[in-house]
Amino acid sequence: MKTFINNDHILACMTMKDHTKLEDNNMALHSCNNEANIIQNRKRLATEIGASIDDFVFPTQTHSANFYKVTEDDKGRGAMTLDDAIANTDALYTFEPNIVLCSFSADCVPVLFYHETANVIGAIHSGWRGTIQEIAKKLFQHLIEQENCSVNGFRIIIGPAICQEKFEVDEDVASQFRELGYAEExxxxxxxxNKYFIDNQQTIIKQLQLIGIKQHQIMVDDTCTFKHEAGFSHRRDKEKGRHMAFIRRSK
Known part of the structure; x- marks a missing residue:
């Protein structure tokens, strides 16, 4: 497991592939061989971080630009079954303490964040479809404009994802990135x-910078999920299995 932040207030991590664990430490009920294995992996993780499985909140990701404000009433949704996960959303945020917000990926970009004074935390899933829909930019604009969070208080983690060297696409995808007007670089x-190669992480960072977030507010893990042996990579393997990026704020 990668630990990005672990202090008295914030825990931000991402599970990685581990051959000693069930299904290589897969955390996703929507992409597994046996749901009981995934629940066991989740319960083990909850114990490791001093939480209950009922503290976790999971989305049903659809490569959308939809986000959802999590409250105390949502605790446990998606933890034991897909049936009650937060539907059709790729980003979660909350102002409540002791809730573990989660995001799944296997090459897509996981984004975790917290705010230094506003007590908000969040988890975003931004695959290439989410990036061209500007999910990260839209959520942060919402937090700034509707939730009154100051732009300079955010601290953001861009987690492991497929690197530009391995993110090979055709003209149809490349043209959608070009249409953003700022991703050509x-x-x-x-x-x-006769293929295009795109850096999804850097495109997301550019989106954040366009709304006033500075480089020093962003931490980037450049581990490539395609190249790294501990990476779940849908492009490389076409197999089941997902990383889980998660964040929790303590009281």
Whole structure:
């Protein structure tokens, strides 16, 4: 497991592939061989971080730009079954303490964040579809404009994802990134392969910078899920299994 932050107030981590665990430490009920294995993995993780499985909140990710404000009443949703997970959403945020917000990925970009004074935390799933829909930018704009969070108080973690070297796409996807109007710098065309290679992490960082978030507020883990042996990679393996990025604020 990668631990990005672990102090008296914030715990922010991401599970990684581990061959000694059930289903290689897969945490996703929607992409597994046996749901009982995933629940056991989740319960073990909850014990490791001093939480209950009922403190976790899970989304049903659909590569959307939808986000959801989690409250105390949502605790435990999606923890034991897909049936009660937060439907059709790819980002969660909350002002409540002791709730573990989660995001799944296997090449897509996980984004975790907290605010130094506003007590908000969040978890975002931004695959390429989420990025071209500007899910991260839209959520932070909402927090700034509707939840009165100051832009300079955010601290953001961009977690492991597929790197530009391995994120190979055709013109249809590249054109959607170009249409954003600010991603050209992160699109590389390989003449011999007739393919484009895109840096999804850096495109998201650019989105954050466009709304006033500074580079020093952003932490980036450049581990490539495709190249790293501890990475779940849908592009590389076409198999089941997902990382889980999660964040919790203590009282």
């Amino acid at each position: 992160w699109i590389y065309f390989h003449q011999e392969k």
